[in-house]
Amino acid sequence: MSSDRTRLAGGTALLVAGLALAQAAFAQRTDIVVGMGLEPPHLDPTTAAAAAIDEVVYANLFEGLTRFAPDGSIQPALAESWDISEDGTVYTFRLHEGVTFHDGSTLDAQDVKFSLDRARSEDSTNAQKGLFAGIEDVTVVDPLTVQITLDQPDGGFLFSMAWGDAVIVAEETADAAKTAPVGTGPFRFENWVQGDRIELVKYPDYWGDPVALDRAVFKFISDSTAAFAAMMAGDVDTFPIFPAPENLAQFEADPRFRVIVGSTEGETILSTNNKQPPFDDPKVRQALAHAIDRQAVIDGAMFGYGTPIGTHFAPHHPAYLDLKATSAHDPDKARALLAEAGYADGFTTTLKLPPPSYARRGGEIIAAQLREVGIETEITNVEWAQWLEQVFRGKDFGLTIVSHTEPMDIGIYANPDYYFQYDNPDFQSLMDALRAEADPEARTALLQQAQTIIAEDFVNGYLFQLAKSGVADARIEGLWENAPTQANDLTGVRWTE
Structure with missing residues (x-):
């Protein structure tokens, strides 16, 4: 009899252990690995322009009013x-x-x-x-x-x-925020392995609604092939902006994943140094604009993901004006304008390209388009830190390609010290008037006037609005579809299983 009791007790223990393992297997996950194409230069959003900073810390670690x-x-x-x-x-x-x-x-x-x-x-x-x-x-x-x-x-x-x-x-902590940020958000900074990942953990004393995730890892993978492999292997749970749009169809066909396509605030532009000859001549800038075939760039670099734009303003905004015709693709007109400006034989300039695929792939396509009208480009691929140092701060460039992902940031054209160095007192006065205006209809009129000015001044080559084309494990909910600012906000993210 005692042996029977022993066998029964042992069987009960095995049953309990089995149930515990089953519960663990089906327990809701509380960690997430987020893929990013660029590593931030540091983690203080109040002292740098890099979008990758906000992509890690906005709403997660730091908060505003x-x-x-x-x-x-x-x-x-x-x-x-x-x-x-x-x-x-x-x-x-x-x-x-x-x-x-x-x-x-x-x-x-x-x-x-x-x-x-x-x-x-x-x-x-x-x-x-x-x-x-x-x-x-x-x-x-x-x-x-x-x-x-x-x-x-x-x-x-x-x-x-x-x-x-x-x-x-x-x-007390502001000066250390670049490497040891201290905020008020639902996650706190835990670790940064340079070149690999940043780790955040849940802050237990958060003042607001508690988040579902206990841990968030931001994994940096700039190579598109490696990004695809990481998603397929489950090493990364979501890539909010996937660097290889050509792979999205494969993810769409796989029930393990969900492809999330939305809009961003990212005006992708062929940015032009307005103070560097020959781009200080409006005719040269106009020629540059007419040399570009936007749709070819979208199709070739982004596999069709992106909305053509003719000014620095998001098409989904109610105040947007469609000004693409102002700089329509017209190589013959581009050549004629170059001749009028004294460059009938063309010229050579620099084209510095940061790591994102829209820049590297788009740069090759645009270089070929410019070559057709006589403009030769010396392409230099630079890392993000180099781009910030040479282009953004040093203004040492002729042309570059970058997405401006800040929300409704047309006001940057009122700053003559901004990296593309556009200096127009009339535009600056217009921005002053916009800032003082509270009436929605009047603000719309001013914004449309601003869009027209920079389009007709051909300040930059306006390419396309960056699509938010991402991929995620199908079990994740709460990720942003659109990107009203540059952020991977995890405050509402949870696993459904």
């Missing part, structure tokens, strides 16, 4: 509410109570004042310093209330405060 929702609307973030004075120049923000930074310190109005004063200071290195140009004063009313006074009404101020460049940092 407001934020972009998946549909592009502006939602409260660290500010639970705000009031705007009748004249539109004073914004009073009330902060959420109980918000802490990842080091345990409490966020208060002084942190907001420090962050905004730092961003707008004379020695600020913020890549979007213009967002803060209209701030006249930042006053701490009490620990949870901050008052911001503008020099004139700004109908886009809440929009500006949602940018990654406007996140709130603490004075």
Whole structure:
């Protein structure tokens, strides 16, 4: 009898163990590996323009007073509410109570004042310093209330405060944010293996709704073949912007995956150094624009993914103007304009291409198109850090190709020190008028006027709006379909099994 009891006890133990293993096998996953084509140069979104920074930290690690929702609307973030004075120049923000930074310190109005004063200071290195140009004063009313006074009404101020460049940092940790970022988001920084991955983990004392994921790894894979292999092997769970659009059909045919195609704020342009001869001549820039066949670039470099554009503005925006005809593909006209400008025999310039496939593949196609009208290009493939140093900061280039993924960023054309160095006082005055205008219809009219000016000045070669063509494990839900800002927001992401 005792032996029977022993066998029964042993069988029960095996049954319990088997059930435990089965439960573990079907337990909902709480980790995710996100593929990215580019590694960020560092992790401080308030001191650099690289989109890859925000793709890791926006909404995940750092937060601002407001934020972009998946549909592009502006939602409260660290500010639970705000009031705007009748004249539109004073914004009073009330902060959420109980918000802490990842080091345990409490966020208060002084942190907001420090962050905004730092961003707008004379020695600020913020890549979007213009967002803060209209701030006249930042006053701490009490620990949870901050008052911001503008020099004139700004109908886009809440929009500006949602940018990654406007996140709130603490004075004690701001200087270390590049390599040891401390924010208020639902994830905190854990580790960075240079050249490979960045690891975030769930912050248990997050003030807002808890996230479903306990761990997020951002894996850097620039090679398209390696990216495909990583997805197929399950080493990467999602690639929000997949670097090889030619592989998307294979993923669509595989029930393990879901292909997610949406829109982005990424105006992809053949950027032109407006101060470097011969591009300081508008006729040469116009010739350049007419030499380009946009659709051929989209088909050849992006396998058809992308929407042609004729100005620096997203086609999905209600204020968009279709100005493609202004710079329609016309090689004969391009040659005639070059002759008028004194370059009947053409000229040679540089074409510096960063790593993304839209740039490297698109660059080869555009170089061939320019060659047809007499413009020879010396192509140099540069890494992202080199592009930032040589092109963006050093302005040492003739041509380059890049996607501007910041939301509704036509205002960059009002900054003569921006890397393509377009200096038009009329456009700058127009942007001042836009900033002071709150009426939606009037703002639309001003935005359309702005689009027309830069299209007719042929500031850059406007190619296409970058599609958000990504792939994910079919069991993942909550990933953004569209990209109203440059972000891989994981706050609503979860596994369905």
